[in-house]
Amino acid sequence: MNMERKLIALDLDGTTLNAESQLNSATIQTMQRLQAAGHIVSIITGRSYQGSQAIYDQLHLKSPMINFNGSLGHLPHQTWSSEYQFTINKAIVLALVKYREQLGINEIIAENKTSTMTAGQDLIAGKFFPEIADSPRLTPNTLTRNPNSLVLLVQLDRRAAIIDWITERFGDQVDVGVWGGPNAILEITSKGVHKAKGVAYLAHHFQIPRRNVIAFGDEHNDLEMLAYAGLGVAMTNGTDKIKATADDITAYDNDQNGVARYLNDYFNIAE
CATH class of the missing domain: 3.30.1240.10 (Hypothetical Protein, Haloacid Dehalogenase-like Hydrolase; Chain: A; domain 2)
Incomplete structure (x- = not known):
């Protein structure tokens, strides 16, 4: 396993979640193992906190979460002195x-x-x-x-x-x-707020260099995040534009645990 600590940034819909907007058990297992190995696994979503809290809990994450495409960064269920928010007048x-x-x-x-x-x-x-x-x-x-x-x-x-x-x-x-x-x-x-703002904020907070950021996404709102990450990975079910911009593309789609399988390969985790 590559031992340098990584920040793994996960988009939810069309990426980490399957076509029914649910988590597959293989995905939960992989994220658990990576977190246990000391990596930061973080949800970076356009969804609200209410709309993503159950998924965060199912993944048993301990990391901060970014909601509303970078507008809110917080630590679910806890007070976090580094919480930030961008608002609209x-x-x-x-x-x-x-x-x-x-x-x-x-x-x-x-x-x-x-x-x-x-x-x-x-x-x-x-x-x-x-x-x-x-x-x-x-x-x-x-x-x-x-x-x-x-x-x-x-x-x-x-x-x-x-x-x-x-x-x-x-x-x-x-x-x-x-x-x-x-x-x-x-x-x-x-103005100027997107998912990359949230990922960069977390990378800075955890002192993880950009080259050690791995981000997954499938849609236009993931573009900046994939461009910012040292390794920006588009889903094979993603838009043409995101696939053209990404450093790599998953072999499997979001219904076939594409993210988990990619990470298992990357970190050499036996399935």
Whole structure:
């Protein structure tokens, strides 16, 4: 086993999780062994803390977790003096709430480490954000602090116009990301924040050089993280763009324990 300590950065959906968004037991076993060997195994996800805590617990991790694509870095179940967060000015959120219907935004989801608020409604929202069930309404009165993450479920034919509207007014403060796939979902983050920020923060915290960072991903929001890592590994089920940018590609997809099998090979762990 390569004994230099590694930071292993794991994207969840389409990468560490299978097609049912679950963990396979082989994946849990591999991560346990690597953690026991002294490596840092860390989840780096676009998901909220509520949406990823169960997976963190199933993997029995002890490491910090990065949520909302780099906007929040924290140590689950504990206070961590190095916790950080990037937020979006609530004035921007309230402007979107105000012009929501006019712009063609079906639903707005604003999230923090422990809270979720919504305005409007969209049929597919619950599929991606189970935590929005029974969430309080997002209004000027209820939004008392700046959120870490803002997700907009928009009408597809209005998507480009909505991006322009946000960029024109708030482009110096936020970035707008477009979700891949058939659903018209926009993700708004604090300017310049992406997963690589979170990974770099952890690498610095644990004094792990970039060459000892191994990152796995499958989608556009993993690009910066894979580029930052000494070894950026794209899933074979990943997008063409991510596969073109990565240092390596897994032989197996996320339904065949692609990440675990890659790491077992890399660290020479017998399966």
